[in-house]
Amino acid sequence: AQTVTQSQPEMSVQEAETVTLSCTYDTSESDYYLFWYKQPPSRQMILVIRQEAYKQQNATENRFSVNFQKAAKSFSLKISDSQLGDAAMYFCAYIAPFGNEKLTFGTGTRLTIIP
Amino acid sequence: GAGVSQSPSNKVTEKGKDVELRCDPISGHTALYWYRQSLGQGLEFLIYFQGNSAPDKSGLPSDRFSAERTGGSVSTLTIQRTQQEDSAVYLCASSRTGQLTDTQYFGPGTRLTVL
Numbered sequence: 001a002q003t004v005t006q007s008q009p010e011m012s013v014q015e016a017e018t019v020t021l022s023c024t025y026d027t028s029e030s031d032y033y034l035f036w037y038k039q040p041p042s043r044q045m046i047l048v049i050r051q052e053a054y055k056q057q058n059a060t061e062n063r064f065s066v067n068f069q070k071a072a073k074s075f076s077l078k079i080s081d082s083q084l085g086d087a088a089m090y091f092c093a094y095i096a097p098f099g100n101e102k103l104t105f106g107t108g109t110r111l112t113i114i115p
Numbered sequence: 116g117a118g119v120s121q122s123p124s125n126k127v128t129e130k131g132k133d134v135e136l137r138c139d140p141i142s143g144h145t146a147l148y149w150y151r152q153s154l155g156q157g158l159e160f161l162i163y164f165q166g167n168s169a170p171d172k173s174g175l176p177s178d179r180f181s182a183e184r185t186g187g188s189v190s191t192l193t194i195q196r197t198q199q200e201d202s203a204v205y206l207c208a209s210s211r212t213g214q215l216t217d218t219q220y221f222g223p224g225t226r227l228t229v230l
Contacts, residue, residue, distance in 0.1 A: 004157070033215055043204060045158075045221035091157055095215055102148065102171065103219060105157035 002027045004094050006106035013082045014114045020067075021077045021109045023092030029053075032096035034068065034075045035103070039089040048090070051075065079111075087113045117141075119222035121207050127228045128197055136192040136225045138207030144220075146213030147190050149182060152204040152224070161205075164190060165213050197229045 003026045013019035025034070036048040051059045051068050058066050063083075067076045079086055092106040120139040128134050140147050149161040160174040164184045175181070179197075184190040194201055204224040210217035 006157075037221075043206075043224045043226075045206065045208075047218055047220075050218070093158075097215060102160040102163055102174070103150075103158070104160070105150075107155070107157045 002094055002096065002104050004092050004104050004106040006092055006109050008109045009107070010110045010112070012112040012114055015082055015084060017082055018078060018080045019082055019111065021090050021111070023075045023077070023106055025073050025075065025092070025094050027073070027094065027096060029096040032094060035093040035095070036064070036066070036077045037091045037093060039091060039108070045091070049077065082113050084113050084115065087111060119207055119209050119220055121222040121225050123225060124223065125226045127230065129230050130198060131196055133193065133195045134197055134227065136205050136227070138190045138192070138222060140188065140190070140207070140209030141220055144209035144211050145187065146210045146217070147184060148208045148219060149190070149192050150206045150208065152206060154203070158206060161192070199229050202227055202229045
């Protein structure tokens, strides 16, 4: 069974600094997708970034980038120039073919931004 | 609508009562998902709809849980004889076709509290 592990329940970073959130996963599939979702206090999950496993190039979306290490099954999220609005729970998620299109989530990392 | 909507936003009920949670997906999205988020946990998959049919009900935790989707649009998750362990945030998501390349868009969730 696929599992997603986020070993950092809480992280904090000074405003304007850079922070990296960790995620590892376990799968026997070779083709799959990985995601980072943000959940602010409003509870609505917002897609931050996605990575396709067959692509070697790391995905980037503005201040958000990932470090995808397929062999190590690692998928970390780097947030540059942290802003107060980045404060939220961040969830790493995985989806694979023949997994009935359901996302498998980690337990989340709560990110606090220190002004 | 512009996004996925869910109602009610919050629901408090007494143990043993039945509850119905509603999800309105993005217009035109054929795939619909229900997830459950318990305190301190990641999201747990419950059920997936493609149109009106539910090819994957594997995540429903017991026979007290059921879901239906009519007209390929609105979905209702019903929990019968609620128990305290059912307390959680129930999130609904929809995607355009259900393919892996499609992003799942989430609603704001329903927070269920069973007293």
